[in-house]
Amino acid sequence: LFRTSRRQSDAAPPDRRMSSQENHLRYVVVALIGELQSYITEMLEERADELCDSWDSLGPVQKRYVSVQTRRRLSRLIELVAESDLVENKKMEQLQACVHDCAAWYETPSLLARSAYREKLEGFLADNGTKAIDRAVSQFGNCGLAFFNWLSKNYPRYRGIDDLLDSAIALRNDIAHGIFNRRVTLRELRVYRVAVYRLIGRIDAYEKAV
DSSP states (O other): OHHHHHTSOOSOOTTOSSOHHHHHHHHHHHHHHHHHHHHHHHHHHHHHHTOOSOGGGSOHHHHHHHHHHHHHHHHHHHHHSOGGGTTSHHHHHHHHHHHHHHHHHHHOTHHHHTOTTOOOOOOTTTTOOHHHHHHHHHTTOOSSSOHHHHHHHHOGGGTTHHHHHHHHHHHHHHHHTTOOOSOOOHHHHHHHHHHHHHHHHHHHHHHHOO
C-alpha cells in the first residue's frame, strides 16, 4: 500500500477534496494502526495458550483474559435468553451450562485455552490512544515500570513517540468514522511507519525485561 501510494498523483482533481495519493495514504494509516493492534492481540493470545490449571498461578494479564472471556460469553447469552424464557427447561439448561462452564474456567483456567467458546479479543484499541496501549502492554512487563515509562527511561530518543502515535491513532479513527478534519502527507506517513515498527520492536524488548 505504501509503495502504491508513492506512485499516485499528489494533485487533487478539481472535483475532489483530496488527491489520489492522499486517499491511498489514508488506507495505509488504517492498516498501520491495525498492524500494531494485531501485534498486541497476538501477545495476549500467546499468554492465553499458556493458561495453567490454577487461577492463583496465573499472571495479571491471564486473569484479565479469563475474566473478559467470561463476561463476553455471559453477556451474549443474557442477550439471547430473556428472563421470560426461563420457564422452558431448554433455556434454563442452556443458562446453567453456560454458568457452569464459566465457573470451571476459574477453577481450571486451562479449560478455557482449549474451549470452543474462546474467542479472539480483537478491537480493544479501536478508538483509544496510547493510554490504552500503555495499559495493555504494561500487563506483559515484569520490570515494575509501565511500558512508556520504561521506554522513556531506557530509550531516551523515543521520548515523545507516544504523542506521535496518538496523532496517528486519532487520524486512523477519523478515517474509520468518515471524518475529514486533517490532511495526511507522504512525509507524515513515513514518520508514522517508522514509529510503529520501532515501537513493536521495543514492546518485544519490554516483555523480556526484568
